[in-house]
Amino acid sequence: MSTITEVPLPKHKREVIDQAVIRFAGDSGDGMQITGSQFTNTVALYGNDIATFPDFPAEIRAPAGTLPGVSGYQLHFASNDVYTPGDAVDVLIAMNPAALKMNVADLKANGILIVNSDAFAANDLRKAQMTSNPLEDHSLDKYRLFSVELERLTKTALEHLGLDAKSISRCKNFFALGMCYWLYNRSMDPTVRWIETKFKNKPLLVEANKLAMKAGYSYCEATEAFQISYEIPPAKLSPGVYRNLSGNQALALGFVTASQKSGLRLFQGSYPITPASDILHELSQYKDFGVMTFQAEDEIAAITSSIGAAYAGALAITTTSGPGMALKTEALGLAVAVEIPLVICDIQRGGPSTGLPTKTEQADLLQALFGRNSEAPIPIIAPATPSDCFWAALEASRIAIKYMVPVIILSDGYLANGAEPWRVPDVAQIPDFPVRFATEPNSPEGYLPYKRNPDTLARPWAVPGTPGLEHRIGGLEKQDVTGNINYEPLNHEHMVRIRAAKVAAVVQEIPDVVPVGDAEGGLLIVAWGSTHGAITAAMNAQRAQGRKIGHVHLRYLNPLPANLGDVLQRYKKVLVPELNMGQLLWVLRAKYLVDAIGLNKIQGRPFKQAELEQKIEEVLGL
Amino acid sequence: MSTATLPPITPLTKKDFQTDQEVRWCPGCGDYAILSAVQSVFPELGIKRENFVVVSGIGCSSRFPYYMNTFGFHTIHGRAPAVATGIKAIRPDLEVWVATGDGDALSIGGNHTIHMLRRNVGIKVLLFNNRIYGLTKGQYSPTSEFNKKTKSTPFGSVDRPFNPISLAIGAEATFVARSVDVFQAHLKDTLKQAAAHKGSAFVEILQNCNIFNDGAWFSLTERDARSEHVMQLEHGKPLIFGKNRDKGIRRKSDGDIEVVQLGNGIAESDLVVHDAHHPRPSYAFLLSHMEHRPGFPTPIGVLRAWDDLPRYEDVMNQQIKDVIAKRGPGDLAKLLRAGDTWEVR
Numbered sequence: 028m029s030t031i032t033e034v035p036l037p038k039h040k041r042e043v044i045d046q047a048v049i050r051f052a053g054d055s056g057d058g059m060q061i062t063g064s065q066f067t068n069t070v071a072l073y074g075n076d077i078a079t080f081p082d083f084p085a086e087i088r089a090p091a092g093t094l095p096g097v098s099g100y101q102l103h104f105a106s107n108d109v110y111t112p113g114d115a116v117d118v119l120i121a122m123n124p125a126a127l128k129m130n131v132a133d134l135k136a137n138g139i140l141i142v143n144s145d146a147f148a149a150n151d152l153r154k155a156q157m158t159s160n161p162l163e164d165h166s167l168d169k170y171r172l173f174s175v176e177l178e179r180l181t182k183t184a185l186e187h188l189g190l191d192a193k194s195i196s197r198c199k200n201f202f203a204l205g206m207c208y209w210l211y212n213r214s215m216d217p218t219v220r221w222i223e224t225k226f227k228n229k230p231l232l233v234e235a236n237k238l239a240m241k242a243g244y245s246y247c248e249a250t251e252a253f254q255i256s257y258e259i260p261p262a263k264l265s266p267g268v269y270r271n272l273s274g275n276q277a278l279a280l281g282f283v284t285a286s287q288k289s290g291l292r293l294f295q296g297s298y299p300i301t302p303a304s305d306i307l308h309e310l311s312q313y314k315d316f317g318v319m320t321f322q323a324e325d326e327i328a329a330i331t332s333s334i335g336a337a338y339a340g341a342l343a344i345t346t347t348s349g350p351g352m353a354l355k356t357e358a359l360g361l362a363v364a365v366e367i368p369l370v371i372c373d374i375q376r377g378g379p380s381t382g383l384p385t386k387t388e389q390a391d392l393l394q395a396l397f398g399r400n401s402e403a404p405i406p407i408i409a410p411a412t413p414s415d416c417f418w419a420a421l422e423a424s425r426i427a428i429k430y431m432v433p434v435i436i437l438s439d440g441y442l443a444n445g446a447e448p449w450r451v452p453d454v455a456q457i458p459d460f461p462v463r464f465a466t467e468p469n470s471p472e473g474y475l476p477y478k479r480n481p482d483t484l485a486r487p488w489a490v491p492g493t494p495g496l497e498h499r500i501g502g503l504e505k506q507d508v509t510g511n512i513n514y515e516p517l518n519h520e521h522m523v524r525i526r527a528a529k530v531a532a533v534v535q536e537i538p539d540v541v542p543v544g545d546a547e548g549g550l551l552i553v554a555w556g557s558t559h560g561a562i563t564a565a566m567n568a569q570r571a572q573g574r575k576i577g578h579v580h581l582r583y584l585n586p587l588p589a590n591l592g593d594v595l596q597r598y599k600k601v602l603v604p605e606l607n608m609g610q611l612l613w614v615l616r617a618k619y620l621v622d623a624i625g626l627n628k629i630q631g632r633p634f635k636q637a638e639l640e641q642k643i644e645e646v647l648g649l
Numbered sequence: 650m651s652t653a654t655l656p657p658i659t660p661l662t663k664k665d666f667q668t669d670q671e672v673r674w675c676p677g678c679g680d681y682a683i684l685s686a687v688q689s690v691f692p693e694l695g696i697k698r699e700n701f702v703v704v705s706g707i708g709c710s711s712r713f714p715y716y717m718n719t720f721g722f723h724t725i726h727g728r729a730p731a732v733a734t735g736i737k738a739i740r741p742d743l744e745v746w747v748a749t750g751d752g753d754a755l756s757i758g759g760n761h762t763i764h765m766l767r768r769n770v771g772i773k774v775l776l777f778n779n780r781i782y783g784l785t786k787g788q789y790s791p792t793s794e795f796n797k798k799t800k801s802t803p804f805g806s807v808d809r810p811f812n813p814i815s816l817a818i819g820a821e822a823t824f825v826a827r828s829v830d831v832f833q834a835h836l837k838d839t840l841k842q843a844a845a846h847k848g849s850a851f852v853e854i855l856q857n858c859n860i861f862n863d864g865a866w867f868s869l870t871e872r873d874a875r876s877e878h879v880m881q882l883e884h885g886k887p888l889i890f891g892k893n894r895d896k897g898i899r900r901k902s903d904g905d906i907e908v909v910q911l912g913n914g915i916a917e918s919d920l921v922v923h924d925a926h927h928p929r930p931s932y933a934f935l936l937s938h939m940e941h942r943p944g945f946p947t948p949i950g951v952l953r954a955w956d957d958l959p960r961y962e963d964v965m966n967q968q969i970k971d972v973i974a975k976r977g978p979g980d981l982a983k984l985l986r987a988g989d990t991w992e993v994r
């Protein structure tokens with residue numbers, strides 16, 4: 028028996044911090060999106076507040092190791108409220124030289140940089156257009172660099188399994204993930220469960236991925252490489268059951284809920300397009316809710332089949348992005364003319380034309396407002412956060428049915444793919460909005476398809492198959508009340524005005540705006556859509572320094588809230604930050620004659636908090 | 650028995666399908682004859698009036714729904730098959746007919762036409778083919794003959810035309826037929842056969858535009874010439890045509906077909922017997938294409954009627970039923986809480 032008392036190794040330091048930003052970057056084929064979303068899921072389950080920013084190329088597999096092939100996933104997680112994915116990162120994982128080159132500028136000084144040193148041979152450096160090896164040339168001296176032989180270590184951990192070299196190499200992202208779990212003291216259990224479900228028919232891959240992750244964790248434990256690990260306590264969220272939700276998932280769930288609450292079958296006509304396709308993927312799974320998804324032959328058939336389904340009595344939606352929106356234009360006019368309920372989701376991306384398919388932008392606002400021939404107004408709703416997409420879907424469906432109008436939802440790539448914790452609502456608390464189809468003639472002369480409800484100006488909805496209500500509708504100008512074709516000048520003016528009045532009447536549904544922050548004073552920030560988080564973070568920081576700032580985030584872009592004009596008058600300056608050339612700015616200046624100032628970024632990326640703060644200070648003359 | 654107490658069922662008549670709207674086609678237009686035929690056939694189908702939906706696109710023919718006292722939807726140019734597909738998906742029980750023209754169905758809406766046909770959506774398509782753009786006042790259409798002189802082609806068109814029947818068969822439509830506006834009895838009979846077909850039914854109706862393309866089908870409709878140039882197809886009957894019914898279509902040893910004169914040792918039994926129900930479309934395609942060959946007649950009647958393929962809308966709805974049977978009806982509260990969740994107390 029040994030009498031020697033084992034001397035414990037010096038324990039590494041564990042520091043409690045309140046937030047961190049981590050970015051996984053690698054080749055498109057390195058599994059960075061999976062790695063990032065697994066880490067996200069784990070910290071969310073632990074109770075941190077989160078915001079994510081997946082950023083990937085449009086090409087499925089650009090040439091391996093090259094700069095255009097770099098895919099990244101950024102996560103901001105904290106024990107307090109999180110509004111943005113973070114301007115700069117605390118920890119960067121770079122799987123190859125290209126990923127390092129494209130991302131290192133965002134790493135904070137003294138930030139943790141984990142690099143796969145096995146991917147820095149001369150050829151790898153050449154593909155990333157590097158002339159010297161950054162791991163050796165001291166260009167990374169301002170960071171805490173951890174060169175880890177991810178390739179070799181993963182191979183050592185898995186070589187006894189008898190897997191081929193390629194499959195082994197593909198597990199190295201989970202080695203890196205295991206390291207990050209150690210670094211932030213997180214349990215690997217949720218990812219273990221995910222691996223077991225994902226590869227349930229491939230036991231060898233279950234084993235390999237679990238082993239790789241555990242090897243990464245143990246590597247940190249054994250080598251004490253980091254000397255320090257971090258603890259971020261759970262955030263103080265309001266009580267309830269939470270899940271992680273992306274904007275596109277939220278839209279899908281919102282529409283299923285709207286279908287249940289209205290008692291209508293849900294029909295989605297759609298044509299695959301980035302970044303909207305995930306809504307189709309989600310909804311096609313929900314056939315047990317009677318959801319009918321139709322992958323049409325083109326964008327036009329996607330919307331026109333939806334118009335047909337709405338005519339036949341369904342809650343009909345169509346989902347697309349800017350180029351698809353352009354193709355749907357004429358059919359949108361038809362929906363306006365025949366006054367039929369329809370929800371159109373435009374998940375905006377960079378343009379014009381094909382533009383930046385996977386990058387975010389807010390440049391379809393004027394298209395949504397005016398992009399049709401003649402006078403064809405359509406209500407527009409813009410969700411502000413990923414989970415707000417759920418409520419936007421419900422609200423758009425309710426308004427479409429109540430007013431017999433098409434309604435546009437303007438989301439964007441950032442909301443679509445970004446995720447945040449969502450407090451699952453109590454289904455019973457969401458009000459029903461049952462639909463009453465016309466069943467009887469509405470006049471002694473028979474059924475009058477354009478006889479309107481005096482409050483909403485909505486026409487009745489009589490679906491085919493209803494005896495005695497046979498009638499004709501179409502895109503030609505018609506007489507009000509009877510719906511008969513009519514080309515008379517005064518009738519046309521009446522119809523144009525009544526269609527506009529109907530959309531204007533939707534203002535009844537819109538709550539007055541109440542600025543967040545200061546109710547009056549030096550500066551009002553007016554914005555819409557996915558910029559909500561960054562603006563909130565910037566405003567909070569600026570107000571903490573004593574500046575008087577209010578923030579109005581418009582959820583309804585057409586019609587605008589009734590009191591917006593009054594609110595604009597209460598501030599000395601109005602700043603309108605947008606990811607476009609100034610489209611809401613243009614609307615506000617035209618409608619309210621307000622000398623508003625724009626902050627415009629058109630880079631396919633969301634605002635950084637610092638960019639907003641800088642502009643706020645400039646406008647305030649600081 | 651209780652049947653005595655039921656109110657007497659008044660059979661529908663042609664009048665029940667007429668609207669109070671003034672018909673605004675040019676006097677002498679072939680569309681009048683088609684409207685009359687459809688209004689005569691609908692009451693004979695044993696379908697309630699409220700279950701008919703007539704959908705159209707844009708063009709002269711697409712004014713059709715306004716004159717039919719049924720549910721009607723005059724949509725936008727070329728999109729009627731897609732709108733009709735949405736209607737059928739949600740309401741497979743409805744009887745949906747599309748009225749369209751050569752420009753609407755084959756030019757601007759060509760994509761929707763072929764995709765509706767390949768899916769076999771249970772829609773009846775009436776394609777009014779007058780080989781001209783009428784409503785826009787006389788430009789050539791995708792069925793206009795090569796070198797056609799029109800307002801937009803003063804030196805003659807340089808496009809090769811579509812054969813609508815070949816196109817539909819190429820898209821593997823399960824019912825493909827052709828009739829002519831002035832052959833009322835044949836047209837009505839063809840419409841009835843189309844109505845009896847469960848899947849997609851495509852009927853090309855050769856129609857005259859007496860303003861912009863008068864005599865569009867003169868060689869087929871002119872009384873003296875028609876029997877020489879038109880071959881009426883009947884399932885199970887040999888392919889015969891000619892004023893004296895003395896010509897026929899015979900298979901050659903290489904699989905092609907030829908026109909033969911009956912007599913001199915060639916009997917009816919040597920001719921091709923028309924088989925509209927063949928599951929494969931190649932024979933029907935061969936028939937559809939013969940009019941382009943010298944000496945061959947233009948076939949009218951039902952080229953293909955193969956009804957063994959399930960309708961798209963039925964498959965769509967059955968899939969939903971199957972999933973519900975397997976998983977049970979969806980539980981919204983459960984769906985919203987799906988996946989990994991955590992509780993904050």
